[in-house]
Amino acid sequence: MIFNPRNIIIAIALVGAGTTSVPAQSLADLNAAKRYEIDAKRQGVDMTREEAVPASREFIRIDSTYYVGWMIQGIFNAERAADYNGYKLAIAPLEKALTLIERDYATILRTRTADPLEYVKLYKRHADYSNTANYLFQAYQNVEQNENSYKLLRRIQQWNMQKEIVLNGYNMLSWIVHRNRFYTYRTYDFLKGNLEENEVLSDRFLDSSLARIQANQSVNRQVFPESSLQYELQNVYHYKAILHAYHLRIDSALYYFRLMENGGLMSYNNYGTFCAIQAKFSEAEEAYAVASMQDAGDKRLQEWAYYSSIVDIYKGMPMQAAISMRDIIHSVGSTPGFGWYNIALARACSYEGNLAESQRFLDKAAQFKEVHIGTTLGESHYEFSINLLRLMNKKKEIRQQQFEDRNWCWHPRALWSIAMLKGEAYLQQYLVANQLAANPERENVVYKLFSTESTISWDEIWYLIRGYSTAYFYNKFESQLKVDPRPKVYKYFNLYLARLDMEQGHYQRAQERLVRTLSFAEDIEEDYEKLFLARVYEALIICADKNDQDAMWKSSLVNMYRLYPQLMPYAEFKMHFRLKVSGNNNAVLSALKKYNIDLDEQDAALPLVSLNFTAAGNKKSVTYSVTDADGKRIVSSTTLVINDIDETVRSIAYGLFKIQPLDTQPDVNHGG
Incomplete structure (x- = not known):
């Protein structure tokens, strides 16, 4: 029997006024009547629209000890949130609603049944609990309250509900461990001692999720259709694919993507990135196009948009990348993703040759407090991307000075300006190098050139490593080339090895490697790899000049200009017309x-x-x-x-x- 404390106080007051007694049953009936009224009125209330505000206030006024009003208020706030403060505002009512459900409906939450008619009686409370917990979990995540996220998931699991409906505890445990994989138990109690152990734990949670789904079939097969089981399994496959793709277990990741595709719940955003890390850019572009429709209206960062702009840059279409990012910024405004889109726009402007505009958008991104919602891309990725692009632009500014004044070495003002820029570039490179050194997943994300968790292009990495430990990086990329499971990526490692050979003065060896790389024409998709080809020809121009090979020098110069003319003013040589x-x-x-x-x-x-x-x-x-x-x-x-x-x-x-x-x-x- 449920008692309303407010009604008990009223009863005591009535006794003090001379009323002999108020039967307990009357209080229960009054309480039940109020909740019946709330349940009737909540039908048809859209918790994501403005109508939710007066409804939640009315329900709390009628009975503040009933969870429904707090649940509606919290869900409305969460749906409208677009920044840290917005999600903080959603947390308190959601926490209150969850606590009230647990207090009043503990028996129902624990009940498991294979009888469909009995489960119908339980379903509303189970669904409300799961939905409230899901919004609360997302709010915790979006304000980086990872410890609270973990405790919430363990709290949900204690009820052992036969169907978690919205929020799958083990899947989300896997998610928050993977999302925070580069930290340790010193930061969050639920983590292990290093990145590798965290990833093992993340995968183990998914195995537990699969086992629990199968175990629950003993009660669920009579209650839910087969499609419901498949939906649960598809959610696990989603996270399995993410983990395997991150670790470059290509066959395993593809297996789970195919299971999702066959089940009709393919994540085309993640599949597009999976294709991109294999240098299958045409397939990536197609998947991102589908993702743009699949994720339409989602107010979180649209990863497909960010990564599509990088594919456009690979295609030699930086202006198209800039226009697409400009348009999405205009459409979404200052919502989650705004900072990332400005980074992408800054990158596009840099490859388009507009350095001042690139710097303007980088400054916007740096000043924006990005909320990393529903993505494993966090603040460390965000800051690293901004700083590396700043470094790239600073080095381009030096070339720009030399392009705009061919006799710069004879002009004191130009010499001073270039010396200052070189000093700034050195400091920026030192900053980025320290960020990289402190990054425990640099082996998985940076040195492999393409990674699902990378937010920079393969080309930008050169601006970071050039001039630093050439022999170390040569050995690193040579080792990667021998074991990497992605054949289409081999040519990128060869380009880097050739460039590192050039850094050590081995121009003939570098030239031979570059020519050999170009000879595998079937492995190069020119429409999508113009940036790669332009960089190969750029290296060949320098090698041919050092090796006094005029014919190769001239043909490489013409080819680089044909493929990517925007790069030429920032090259180490001048263009001839x-x-x-x-x-x-x-x-x-x-x-x-x-x-x-x-x-x-x-x-x-x-x-x-x-x-x-x-x-x-x-x-x-x-x-x-x-x-x-x-x-x-x-x-x-x-x-x-x-x-x-x-x-x-x-x-x-x-x-x-x-x-x-x-x-x-x-x-x-x-x-x-």
Whole structure:
């Protein structure tokens, strides 16, 4: 029998006023009547919409000891939360609701039955309990209360419910261990002593989940349809696939992805990343496209969007990556993922050649308090990505100075500026190197070049390791090449080994490795690996120059420009063009010569720059374009009105490499 303390106080007051007694049964009936009223009124209330607010207040007013009003309030707050404070606001009512359910319905929560008619009587309380616990668990996770998350899961398991309905305890135990795998028991009591032990524990929890599902079949097979069992199993497969993919157990991960696909519950976001870490970028792109529809409306970080932008960069389409990130920032505003999208936009701008814009978006990401919801990507990944991109940009700024002033070494101001930039780059590299050294999963995430938990591209790693322990990294990548189970990734290790050979002065050996890598044409998907090919040709240009091989130097230069012209101004060498001029403007032509570009070549194999000067009254214009040796347009015709000579020439110099400003930049508030 359930008593309402408030009614007991009323009864005592009535006795003191002269009333002889109030039967206990009357109090129980009054209490039951109120709860019956609440249960009737809650039907049809959408706990995620505004109607939930007055409903929860009314229910708490009617009976504050009944869990329903607190549950609705907590779920509404959790659904509307988008930052740390929002989820903190959801925790208190959810905790209260869970405690009240446990107090009033403990017998029901413990009851297990194979009788469908009996289970119908239990289902509402079981479902409310599981749903409340799930929202509370997510709120704890989103404010990084991992100890409370663990205790909550163990608390749920003590009821031994035959069907956990929403929140599977063992699956989530596996999740929080894997998500915090790089910590130890010194940080969280539920963890082990190192990353490897944590991962074993995470997998063991999933095995326990499978065993429990099977054991519960003795009561559930008469109550639930077969599809319900399959749904439970699919959830375990989801986390099994994540663990196996992380450890590069490719066959095992694929096995679980196929089970999910056959069961109709495939996580295309995770499958896309699984394909990407195998350098199967076309398959990854297809999976991410499906994930974009599968996750439509989800307010958490859309990993498919972040990683799709990296695939676009691999494809030689950084502007497309920038536009897609700009659009998603505009659509989601300052919600979870805003910081990650700004990192992705900064990366795209950097590869597009717009360093100032890249830095602006990195600053936005750094100032935003990101909430890492529903993802294993945490604050350490976030900060590492920002700092590594800052390092990449700083090193590019040095090249930019040299590109904009071909005689920089004779100009004191340029020398001073470059010296300052080199000092800043060194400090930034030291910062990132220390972050890497403190990262216990660098072996699994950084040194393997592609990883499910990596938030940087394979190309960015070079900016980190270049100049540091060349022999160490050579041995590291050579060892990885021998044991890595991903054949399409081998060429990336070979590129890194060739670059490290070059760092040690072994240009001939590096060149041979690069040429051998290019010879396996069937292993290279040019449409999706333009960045890779451009970096191979970039290395070949340097090797051919050192080895006095003019033909290879020239063909590699042309190929790199054809594949990824945006990289050229930031390379260690200058681009060579042929030039055709129509009309005349000596001021523009003279100013263009200060840039580190050779426009005086006559070799027909080189790209052709066309400059067409026109004048209409006082208005002077120039139209530029670039075609290859076969007449195919590489840079489309672009017309500029000549107002400021320096600005016009700067636009031409960068425009020859398809570097254009990103139009209509998003202006989104970034509170957090």
